[in-house]
Amino acid sequence: MRVAYYKGCLAALSAKELDSSTKALAPRLGLELVELESVTCCGAGDIHEAEPDYYLHLNARILAYAEATGADTLMTVCNVCTLNLRQANFQLQKDEDLRARVSANLEAVGVPPYSGGVEVKHLLWLIAEGEGYEKLKQAAHKGLKGLRIAPFYGCQILRPSKLLGFEDPDRPWSLEAIIEACGGEAVDYPAKIKCCGFPIIQAREETALGELLQPIEQAMEAGADAMVTPCPLCHLSLDAWQQKLEASTGRAFQMPILHLSQLIGVAAGLEDSELKFKRHVVPVTPVLEKLEA
Template identity: 40%
Template sequence: MKRYAYYLSCINESMTKEVDRSIDLWQKDLGIELVKLHESTCCGGSNLDYVSPKHFALVNARNIAYAEKMGLDLVVSCNTCLMTIRTAKKKLDESPELKQEVNELLKKEGLEYHGTSEVRHLLWVLIDDVGLETIRQKVKVPLKDYRIAPFYGCHILRPSSVLGKDNPLDPSSLDLLIEALGGETIPYEHKNRCCGFHTLLVAEQESLNVAGEALEEALRLKADFIVTPCPLCHTVLDGYQAKALKQAGIKSSIPVFHLSEMVGLALGYNAKQLGIKRHIVS
């Protein structure tokens, strides 16, 4: 059993609880254990770094330090948490002065940031540690009847200097996982585009235009559903889908699944167990 420290992201603790619910069902089926870090705090999204760089470094050094205390890598299931925490780690590892300053503060909690734990996305763990061949062998209900549009989201791809797993222009990891689960991927041009989440509250029309374009392409290519490894992308593509398609003049809909739900379906769990009924789009 491979063990990881699992970062509890704000979005999954509040709006998209079905992500962690579904992971809890199947993690041991694939030989992994995600130990929840209840001591962790919000990563600051993509905003705290601009407001207070030192608080940004401190908060995320603390999150990583808890994983290091357990001797485990830190695994996340939110793209923005991934980008944010990895950005903080890069800054800490490249600045001995910042690292020393942060560690002086962490001493108060009996913590120290070393930089030894990697920060990884659940998708990467499935590809690199569990392995596609093992996943194929574990599939109980192949997704062979489904045409699936993979939507990666920005923050698992860019900036590549911080992330570096996939080619941001032509990512493949999610496609490979879909195929291992028996599904058919479609040549989906929007798979590496932005969902619009981070501009939703300040420029709703522009944000919904972006989401509407992604939804329109999936519908036009007759995808059965969209799958994303990011709960923020899911929030826009599912929760704001009706508004985005109405704005685009499209009278239709398409289900949007979380990565963890898609894996769960292929491993034999049903929609009720996985929490799929929490979605806005049926």
């Protein structure tokens, strides 16, 4: 399947390990990635809040360049990109007047117009069912030796379900299906669908850490060896801010956090240079040692 690949800001910068593992994994999952080069940030909800009309145009521009590749699917690897692009896409696809105005503006600055022919899908959705899932099972030949993995969905891949709609936002199943296909054991806990606090981690750190505590604490209590998330913002919060959570609560968590593509990558036998675990703040070594034992 040929898809336009939009990696977003984090995979391009602070979460390069997400980009490298996604690219290494894609051919084994039957995905041909056409990387979008001349695109920008989706605005991450911030431009939607600060300059909403600009947000719509920036996302229309990304969608237009995706459409120009000839692919009918724009693949994302971030919850926030997924929601922002899908929201803009619905606004444009279902309102011809709005689309005409935005397309005219795009053309005025030299961008191809957007006709509404692209669907935005997260990598998770492409491999949780159907052909992608069958390919995943073949790719994950090394398995995870029953490793106990806590799925953490985060918010903007589930809610609002009107705009996301892949699965029941209160009882999602896709990460669990993937963990099990890779030979791991999915650990269940209530906060797997809640917020990691990242959007306000700079402006309201204390409130954000209060949110971050729930999933990490519950995953630990459920006996997880590691957590996996489809969102690099959740990853940054869970991994990089975990030390601040340890400092503020006086507790030791040391919970390794994996990107979705890394979890599958481990089961598929990707190289260290593709998985790049050294870029994590919380060491992943205990997980890797368990697998080698």
